[in-house]
Amino acid sequence: xxxEIILKTEKLNKIYLRGEEKVWALKDIDLTIKRGxxxxxxxxxxxxxTTLLNLLSGFDKPTSGKIIFLNKDISLLEEKELQxxxxxxxxxxxxxxxxxxxxxxxxxxxxxxxxxxxKINKEKIYEIIEKLSLTHRLKHRPSQLSGGxxxxxxxxxxxxxxxxxxxxxxxxxxxxxxxxxxxxxxxxNLSKEGYTLVVVTHNWxxxxxFNVRKINLKDGRII
Amino acid sequence: xxxxxxxNLLRRKIRTLLTIFGIAIAxxxxxxxxxxxxxxxxxxxxxxxxxxVHMLAVPKGCxxxxxxxxxxxxxIPKYLKEEDLEIVKKIPEVEIATPIFLAQLVEDxxxxxxxxxxxxxxxxxxxxxxxxxRFFENNExxxxxxxxxxxxxxxxxxxxxxxxxxxDKVYQVVGILEYTGGQDDGxxxxxxxxxxxxxxxxxxxxxxxxxxxxxxxxxxxxxxxxEIPDLQIVTMTxxxxxxxxxxxxxxxxxxxxxxxALFISSLGVINTMLIxxxxxxxxxxxxxxxxxxxxxxxxxxxxxxxILIILGALLGIVLTISGNKFIETFIKGIIIHSPKKxxxxxxxxxxTTIFLYSLTIAILASIYPIFKAINLRPMETIRSSDE
Numbered sequence: 001x002x003x004e005i006i007l008k009t010e011k012l013n014k015i016y017l018r019g020e021e022k023v024w025a026l027k028d029i030d031l032t033i034k035r036g037x038x039x040x041x042x043x044x045x046x047x048x049x050t051t052l053l054n055l056l057s058g059f060d061k062p063t064s065g066k067i068i069f070l071n072k073d074i075s076l077l078e079e080k081e082l083q084x085x086x087x088x089x090x091x092x093x094x095x096x097x098x099x100x101x102x103x104x105x106x107x108x109x110x111x112x113x114x115x116x117x118x119k120i121n122k123e124k125i126y127e128i129i130e131k132l133s134l135t136h137r138l139k140h141r142p143s144q145l146s147g148g149x150x151x152x153x154x155x156x157x158x159x160x161x162x163x164x165x166x167x168x169x170x171x172x173x174x175x176x177x178x179x180x181x182x183x184x185x186x187x188x189n190l191s192k193e194g195y196t197l198v199v200v201t202h203n204w205x206x207x208x209x210f211n212v213r214k215i216n217l218k219d220g221r222i223i
Numbered sequence: 224x225x226x227x228x229x230x231n232l233l234r235r236k237i238r239t240l241l242t243i244f245g246i247a248i249a250x251x252x253x254x255x256x257x258x259x260x261x262x263x264x265x266x267x268x269x270x271x272x273x274x275x276v277h278m279l280a281v282p283k284g285c286x287x288x289x290x291x292x293x294x295x296x297x298x299i300p301k302y303l304k305e306e307d308l309e310i311v312k313k314i315p316e317v318e319i320a321t322p323i324f325l326a327q328l329v330e331d332x333x334x335x336x337x338x339x340x341x342x343x344x345x346x347x348x349x350x351x352x353x354x355x356x357r358f359f360e361n362n363e364x365x366x367x368x369x370x371x372x373x374x375x376x377x378x379x380x381x382x383x384x385x386x387x388x389x390x391d392k393v394y395q396v397v398g399i400l401e402y403t404g405g406q407d408d409g410x411x412x413x414x415x416x417x418x419x420x421x422x423x424x425x426x427x428x429x430x431x432x433x434x435x436x437x438x439x440x441x442x443x444x445x446x447x448x449x450e451i452p453d454l455q456i457v458t459m460t461x462x463x464x465x466x467x468x469x470x471x472x473x474x475x476x477x478x479x480x481x482x483x484a485l486f487i488s489s490l491g492v493i494n495t496m497l498i499x500x501x502x503x504x505x506x507x508x509x510x511x512x513x514x515x516x517x518x519x520x521x522x523x524x525x526x527x528x529x530i531l532i533i534l535g536a537l538l539g540i541v542l543t544i545s546g547n548k549f550i551e552t553f554i555k556g557i558i559i560h561s562p563k564k565x566x567x568x569x570x571x572x573x574x575t576t577i578f579l580y581s582l583t584i585a586i587l588a589s590i591y592p593i594f595k596a597i598n599l600r601p602m603e604t605i606r607s608s609d610e
Contacts, residue, residue: 050602059512059602080516087514094605098509102230114224115514157513 006164006196007033007056012065014051014220025051026220029065033198035164038191040207041200043217049200050169052217056198057090057167058082070164087116091158091166095173097150099142099157106138109156116161128159132186148179155186159195166190168199172206184210224519228526231499239531242495246535246584249488250577251542252481255550257573258543265568273405275348276321276432277441278458280311280448302427303454310451311431316444319434321345324418324427330389338410339418339428348432349407356381356398364417367394370408374399385411390421488535489584496528496592507596508604517597524596528589529582536581540574 012029015022026048033039041049054060055067058074067075070089074082099108109129113120129135132152142150151171158166168187172180180203187197188210201207207214216223232239282301311320324339342358359366367385369377379385379396386393400407419425433456435444441458448456500507507520515523543550 054602057602059600083511083514083516086512092512094509096505096605098505098605100227100230100506102234103227107226111227111510112513114227115510115516115519161514 004035005032006035006070007031007198008066008068009056010066010068012052012055012067013063014048014055014060015063024220026055026062029222031215031222033165033196035196036191036194038187038197038210038212039199039215040212041198041215041217042202042204042207044202047217048220049202049217051220053167053169053198053200057092058086087112088118088161089164091161091163093151093154093158093166093168093171095170097142097147097154097174099150099153101142104139104141105134105145105153108142108153109134109160111157112161118161121160124162125156125160128156132156146179147175148182151175151179151183152186155183159190163195165196165198168197170201171199172201172203177206180206181209188212224523225526228523228530231503232527232530235499238495238498242491242531243535243538245488245491246532246581247538247542249481249485250536250539250581251546252484253580254540254543254573254577255547256477256481257576258547258568258570259550261570261573262568269404273351273403273407274432274459275350276319276434276459277438278433278435278445278448278456279462280307280320280431280433280451280454280456281429283453283455302424302429303431305426305428307451307454308428308431311433311448314444314447316435316437316440316447317433318436319344319347319432321348321432322415322428323430323432324415324422324424325429326418326422328387328389330387335387336410337418337421338412339415340412341415345432348434352403352407353401354398355401356396358398359412359414361414361416363397364414364420365392365394366397366414368398368400368412369396370400370410370412371402372408373411392421485580485584489588492528492531492584492588493591495531496524496589497595499527500524500592500596504596504599504604507599508601511599511601512605520596521593524593525585525589528592529585532581532585532588533578536577540577544569 009029009031012026012031013024014026016025017023029052041052043049051060055062055075056069058067058069058077062075065075066073069085074085077085100111103111106129110120110125112118126135129138132155134149134152134156137145137149137153142153145153151174154171171187172183175183184206187199191197199212280303282303284301305322308320308322311317321344322341323345326337326339328335328337342361346352346358354368356368358368369379369385373379374396377385379399381396381399383396384393385396394413400412402408413421415428419427433444433448435441445456445458448454510520510523
């Protein structure tokens, strides 16, 4: 990890309207994430974890405040520019893996290249595939894989674009404890390699086994 | 991206096939109608040419129906007198005037179309006729000439005898017409006097076939002919126009049904695409998350729709080409004024029109599903599937 700040929020607020009532989803969030950091956003249901993740990844706009990514306030950017940033610099991992059932493992992994106009770096891709122990599974369909393997394919898909930040939303929610541990182990290793990881989870027990920076949310505030 | 489209279509094989088939049937109907319309007109023109006369004089009544029956065979309940023929012959601009007596013999298992003709004048009209054997003389009341289809169907050769039970008379086949490609192939030709005798209509005829010396004087001839009482003139152009008009009216109805069929199949495509978008909203959300922009989503869905439509259109065209015999039989079965053989000519203009039409349908059918897809909020669709 170095000291380069790649993601920063200043006085970030998000208010939803429920009828005429204002609901503070996030309140005055000040956050700084450095390159190579392994950050987990923790908190109970409704604490604002997902709202924060949506704002950090540019999928939602704050009511007020700034989100600085690569020295730009992304809350001011148009969707077209945001899409470019996401496709170049951000990888995503989800709870349900979200693999295309009709594509092979390899096709799923290289899917981002169909859209982000980057040239496929086969050497890098195979290096990632090997690192995630998926070499023997490349021609299989997702339905032929275990949950842990499917999530490793999703991680590979996020990694192939060589992102600056990887956002993971409850990545172990559908896995047993052994596979969940393995996935966090992979995250830890990626962090050591210089990848920045922001992981939303409510799995305190698992987090406690790793050297992770914890951001605890409660009622939309960092505590 | 293409692999994504193809694999998605293959993922729901039955639905994809049914959609393609629905489009194919609609295109098949449209392509058949357009192609056969053209073929029908060409065949009818050719057939009227084969008649060899410029106009027909028929009894007053429904002249076009009468003219059409003379071309295709049938019964006309009104008659002209033989004296009318003599008057027509005296018009200087008339080159040939030939009497025709047309009748049907309906027996247990067959309907025979009998053409009573004056062989000398009729041969001048049908210069292209070739006969195996010989023609009868006008006074040979027990000799018959038959069309090639009759000879084939009844297995008759020159010298054989034909028996008509209804009139209890046997005729000897003295000649068989070589294939003409027209309705003549299906007629029995007898001397005029003999047919008048059979049907007890002496000195009466059904029509007079008229050929003029100079086509530019057709109007003048018609004017003179119409001065003859009880006689009405129908030119071949009018017959063609009337039959095409009759067909046109039927076509309008069929066309409306086909347009409806196409509209319904378009709804089928829209439905398929909408279901596809709904089922894949998570995937579309994910594609946006991993870098697909709206334009990529539009391309993806539009190409999927286009592939469905193009495959459907191609299948429809193949069905039309391979099934043209069946369509011809079907059309001849439902249209009474149908030519003996309807030409089927593949027309690139029609095929191009169909393709352009299909393309328009593809665009229209993909608009709404695309609109729905690009307005999906990726994280929400992904999240909703996680919960």
